Amino acid sequence: MKVCIACGMPMTKPEDYPMKDETKGYCIYCARSDGSMQSFEEKKEGMSEFIMKTQGLESSVAHKAAEELMRKLPAWEKYFEAE
Amino acid sequence: MKQNKRQIQKETTRKLILQAAYKVYSNEGFDAATNRIAKEAQIAHGSIFVHFPTVEDLKAGLLEQFGMDINKQLHELSENCDSLEDILYAHIEILMKHQGFYKRLISESSFLPEQARYVYVSIQSTVSFHLSKVIEKYQKEGKIKMLPIHFVFNSWLGLLHYYLSNEELFAPEGSVLNRYKEELAGNFLKLLAI
Numbered sequence: 001m002k003v004c005i006a007c008g009m010p011m012t013k014p015e016d017y018p019m020k021d022e023t024k025g026y027c028i029y030c031a032r033s034d035g036s037m038q039s040f041e042e043k044k045e046g047m048s049e050f051i052m053k054t055q056g057l058e059s060s061v062a063h064k065a066a067e068e069l070m071r072k073l074p075a076w077e078k079y080f081e082a083e
Numbered sequence: 084m085k086q087n088k089r090q091i092q093k094e095t096t097r098k099l100i101l102q103a104a105y106k107v108y109s110n111e112g113f114d115a116a117t118n119r120i121a122k123e124a125q126i127a128h129g130s131i132f133v134h135f136p137t138v139e140d141l142k143a144g145l146l147e148q149f150g151m152d153i154n155k156q157l158h159e160l161s162e163n164c165d166s167l168e169d170i171l172y173a174h175i176e177i178l179m180k181h182q183g184f185y186k187r188l189i190s191e192s193s194f195l196p197e198q199a200r201y202v203y204v205s206i207q208s209t210v211s212f213h214l215s216k217v218i219e220k221y222q223k224e225g226k227i228k229m230l231p232i233h234f235v236f237n238s239w240l241g242l243l244h245y246y247l248s249n250e251e252l253f254a255p256e257g258s259v260l261n262r263y264k265e266e267l268a269g270n271f272l273k274l275l276a277i
Contacts, residue, residue: 008205010158051204054211056233068201069208072147 006030006043006075026075040079044070097134099124104145109183113142113194139196146188146195150202153181154209161213167227167275170217171239171268174210178243179260186247211236227275235275242267 002011004027011027014020018031026037029046038046047066051057057065070076103124107115117138121128135141160173178185188195188203211232218235221227243260246267250259260267 008154010155012159012162050212051208052233054215054232054236055204055207056231056237057204065201065204068198069205 004030004073006037006070006073007047008069008073030075037075040070040076043076093134096126096130099126100131100134100141101145101148104141105149105184108145108187112187113191117141142194143196143198146199146202149181149184150205153177153206156180157206157209157213161210164213164217167214167217167221168268168272170214171271172264174214174239175243175260175264175268178247179258179264182247182258182260186250189244190248207236207240214239221275225277228277230275238274239271242271 002025003009004011005025007027007030009016009027009029011017011022014022016027017024018026018028018035021035024031024035030038030043032038032042044063044066047069048059048062051062051065052059055062071080100120104120107120107123111119117131118128120141121131124131131141135144157173157177160177161170164170164173188199192199192203214236215232218227218232222229246253246259246263253259254262
């Protein structure tokens, strides 16, 4: 089973892929409207907003949590290499 | 890339340690000694530290593995759920499967490294992802009250965690979630309904 390189979501059906393109390594939630993958900052912001909206976490905690979740994903490896 | 025999053996021992740690921490809590884990895994005590240099590393590795497993299971189970009721039951079913460990996770977080807090957020994010999709749909259709999604989610979690943390009061024998799942899910839906 493929897992999104940018958020870790399992991708099990064509609808999980941007524009149903199953050759992509990232999911529909990590894509922009033109099908390209979101940037590190876009994804971090989107993930933080999602955590705040659905779990109500305080903004700085949600941003830190988003960063920690992204740290383990292959798409963002280079952003953490320098640390 | 094909793994050689030595790498396979290393990976097998690592898995064995994580499985043993999961069992020991579930039964005895996160302050259980590592020699208990070595005994459970039937390996030499020192072997643990070859794979995990510190106890903190072991706990973080275990939490990470647990997070990946539970996220995968939650995703698979929730994927085919169209109703709010189905999602709530799918959530309970997964928690029942990991009840011992999850209970420790929510009640003994002070014994865990900081990293564990984010694994916890990651687990809850998978649940809130599936739950929020259905809540938004139901709210649009006028089936449930227009409460903020995080409030609905946290109320549901609060309810489950209260029963889990006080299992000995609600179900001294057997699983509290198994015993109360209909009451919890059914009445929670009634609270939300318009």
